[in-house]
Amino acid sequence: MKIVVLIKQVPDTADERTLDPATGWLNRDAGDNIVDEINERALETALRVKDGDKSTEVVVLAMGPEEAAKAIRKALSMGADSGIHILDGSLAGADAARTAAVLAAALKGAGADVIVAGNESTDGRGGVVPAMVAEHLGLPLVGSLASLELAPGKVSGERQGESGTLSVSAALPAVVTVTERSAEARFPNFKGILTAKRKPVATLSLSDLDVPATPAHTVIVSHSERPARTAGTKIVDEGNAGTLLADYLVENRLV
Amino acid sequence: MENLTEDQQSIVAMVRDFATTALAPHAGEWDEAKHFPVDVLAEAGTLGMGGIYVAEDYGGSGMTRTDAVLIFEELAAADPSIAAYISIHNMVAWMVDAFGNDTQRAAWLPGLTAMTDLGSYCLTEPGVGSDAAALSTRAVRDGDHYVINGTKQFISGAGSSALYIVMARTQDNGSHGITAIVVPDGTPGLSFGAEEKKMGWRAQPTRQVVFEDVRVPVTNRLGREGDGFTIAMKGLNGGRVNIGACSLGGGRAAFDKSVAYLKERQAFGGPLIKQQHLLFELADMDTELETARTMLLRAAAALETGDPDTVKLCAMAKRVATDAGFHVANQALQLHGGYGYLSEYGLEKIVRDLRVHQILEGSNEIMRLIVGRLAVED
Numbered sequence: 001m002k003i004v005v006l007i008k009q010v011p012d013t014a015d016e017r018t019l020d021p022a023t024g025w026l027n028r029d030a031g032d033n034i035v036d037e038i039n040e041r042a043l044e045t046a047l048r049v050k051d052g053d054k055s056t057e058v059v060v061l062a063m064g065p066e067e068a069a070k071a072i073r074k075a076l077s078m079g080a081d082s083g084i085h086i087l088d089g090s091l092a093g094a095d096a097a098r099t100a101a102v103l104a105a106a107l108k109g110a111g112a113d114v115i116v117a118g119n120e121s122t123d124g125r126g127g128v129v130p131a132m133v134a135e136h137l138g139l140p141l142v143g144s145l146a147s148l149e150l151a152p153g154k155v156s157g158e159r160q161g162e163s164g165t166l167s168v169s170a171a172l173p174a175v176v177t178v179t180e181r182s183a184e185a186r187f188p189n190f191k192g193i194l195t196a197k198r199k200p201v202a203t204l205s206l207s208d209l210d211v212p213a214t215p216a217h218t219v220i221v222s223h224s225e226r227p228a229r230t231a232g233t234k235i236v237d238e239g240n241a242g243t244l245l246a247d248y249l250v251e252n253r254l255v
Numbered sequence: 256m257e258n259l260t261e262d263q264q265s266i267v268a269m270v271r272d273f274a275t276t277a278l279a280p281h282a283g284e285w286d287e288a289k290h291f292p293v294d295v296l297a298e299a300g301t302l303g304m305g306g307i308y309v310a311e312d313y314g315g316s317g318m319t320r321t322d323a324v325l326i327f328e329e330l331a332a333a334d335p336s337i338a339a340y341i342s343i344h345n346m347v348a349w350m351v352d353a354f355g356n357d358t359q360r361a362a363w364l365p366g367l368t369a370m371t372d373l374g375s376y377c378l379t380e381p382g383v384g385s386d387a388a389a390l391s392t393r394a395v396r397d398g399d400h401y402v403i404n405g406t407k408q409f410i411s412g413a414g415s416s417a418l419y420i421v422m423a424r425t426q427d428n429g430s431h432g433i434t435a436i437v438v439p440d441g442t443p444g445l446s447f448g449a450e451e452k453k454m455g456w457r458a459q460p461t462r463q464v465v466f467e468d469v470r471v472p473v474t475n476r477l478g479r480e481g482d483g484f485t486i487a488m489k490g491l492n493g494g495r496v497n498i499g500a501c502s503l504g505g506g507r508a509a510f511d512k513s514v515a516y517l518k519e520r521q522a523f524g525g526p527l528i529k530q531q532h533l534l535f536e537l538a539d540m541d542t543e544l545e546t547a548r549t550m551l552l553r554a555a556a557a558l559e560t561g562d563p564d565t566v567k568l569c570a571m572a573k574r575v576a577t578d579a580g581f582h583v584a585n586q587a588l589q590l591h592g593g594y595g596y597l598s599e600y601g602l603e604k605i606v607r608d609l610r611v612h613q614i615l616e617g618s619n620e621i622m623r624l625i626v627g628r629l630a631v632e633d
Contacts, residue, residue: 077265187273190303190316193265 001152002057003046004110005080006103006117006130007039009064009071013122024220025093026123028067035071038118040078040185042178046116047079047186049150057081059110063091063102069201077188077196084110088206095218096124100132105211106204107137112173114155119144119177134175142170146181162253263325266318270326273302274333282334285458286604289450291415292337292458293373299341300370304330307345308493309352313360314368320493320555324500328548331504335608336458338504342497343411347374347420350490354435354477363418363437372417376494377407377464378487384408385621387422388430388484392466394423396473401425401436403444403469409615413462414447416440421466422483433483437475444469455607492565494616495573496554502580503547505609509587509602510540516591536590540583547576567629574622577612584609 015031072083120127134141148157156169309315330338366372392405426432448463554572588595
């Protein structure tokens with residue numbers, strides 16, 4: 001089986017994340033940039049298939065600046081076989097539609113049995129790119145799985161909702177996304193780290209891909225800093241605090 | 256840290272990740288419950304920590320002594336007790352790798368490097384510590400076997416280990432009459448004393464190992480008869496650097512906690528960090544740790560290249576780093592005031608754990624003896 005995992009380099013959520021005031025784009029220099037944790041879980045899904053069947057080929061695909069090569073390297077150190085890096089200065093600031101079109105163009109020739117991604121990135125949090133990729137490729141989207149099983153020709157898994165759990169399945173090829181409830185990612189081992197740079201990474205520019213040069217459809221009109229945290233709701237116990245607290249939790253869907 | 260290769264940066268990042276998620280959250284609880292987390296050690300084994308500088312053919316990671324220093328610092332920043340045990344285990348695995356023949360390496364290294372088989376190093380005896388060449392545990396040749404009798408003291412991992420490298424006397428000619436023999440767990444006549452109650456290092460068991468007519472095949476001998484003392488000392492050169500790195504990691508954790516605490520703690524109209532004498536204290540602590548790091552990296556490089564000054568540099572680095580780690584941790588406790596004395600703040604555990612590093616792998620007095628003798632020898 002050939003599995004392509006989509007990975008994205010994002011700012012570490014442990015650091016302060018900011019936007020560039022001039023462009024409204026992500027400020028990549030503000031902190032450490034790492035492989036999005038949700039993508040590591042997607043990769044873990046693929047690597048577990050490989051653990052069971054060594055003939056499985058796991059490829060990671062990333063679109064991003066030079067520095068995204070580090071994210072690819074991390075994925076290779078965890079056990080992916082090879083990487084594809086779409087690197088093109090004109091893609092800076094690409095919106096979800098543009099990103100999906102470019103990723104789909106790179107995936108067209110890749111011959112993947114399944115494409116695995118996180119359900120949404122921790123930076124943009126649009127959660128639409130995998131669906132758009134599936135649409136471009138004419139593949140079914142099996143989205144937001146908390147657990148899944150990949151077998152030859154078939155993916156099946158569970159999607160958790162507020163009111164219940166759905167068991168879903170699809171024939172391969174398909175695009176699959178996983179949630180943060182899916183399998184926790186492994187650490188790379190020393191051998192993985194030391195052999196990662198010997199693994200092949202293909203760097204592609206837009207001219208290598210059959211994708212029309214369309215401008216971004218979305219533009220940032222304005223942006224503002226997150227307001228400072230204000231005091232929370234205070235419940236004063238007048239004998240009914242328990243009820244008020246329960247009501248509050250239910251109302252805000254916290255239970 | 257400057258001067259690290261890209262691979263080393265990735266290695267440090269991974270070990271830090273592992274240590275902060277798999278060790279640090281449990282360190283206090285393991286200490287209190289005297290729990291030896293063999294499952295976590297096996298997980299560390301899958302990451303390559305069971306044979307850091309063991310050759311790759313039987314599962315080792317084939318990395319350098321410098322890599323090992325970086326790794327032990329990170330592990331110890333989360334839990335010095337576990338880090339130190341892993342360092343001892345690595346010393347055992349390296350001794351099998353370096354002095355074992357290919358049959359022995361093939362038999363023992365896969366389990367040791369995976370850390371599914373743990374290793375213990377048995378040199379010290381109840382009546383013989385610093386004067387190791389005077390050890391009295393005896394191995395008598397009987398056909399194709401050795402019959403071992405004696406008692407080993409302060410043995411880390413005893414009772415949990417799969418393999419014990421035992422230094423035993425095969426001839427009565429001092430350090431030249433000592434032989435290194437591997438005794439597998441379960442060998443009849445091998446037994447263990449009660450778990451010692453200790454000041455620190457409580458997340459790893461320490462017991463006596465008792466040999467009563469323990470018979471092992473001659474093929475379990477590492478190297479030749481009489482090589483034991485040299486093997487023991489060569490193992491200790493690396494062991495000293497690693498234990499020093501464990502002190503550095505523990506000291507660094509205590510230092511980082513102190514910086515955070517002094518910034519936050521308010522007294523005399525502002526945060527304590529505004530008190531210049533406390534700032535000077537932090538400066539001294541940081542300097543001591545960097546001095547230790549420099550010495551450790553230099554000793555590690557000497558081990559790696561077989562520098563003629565290896566013994567001296569390892570002994571110096573061990574003394575400097577273990578003194579620095581303990582002193583910094585103890586000062587950090589002081590800077591935390593009464594809170595430092597409470598287990599909840601994690602300082603007193605670091606102090607307790609690091610204290611023994613000044614005693615074992617050759618006490619710091621023995622380190623000075625080694626350095627002094629080398630300085631005056633003709």
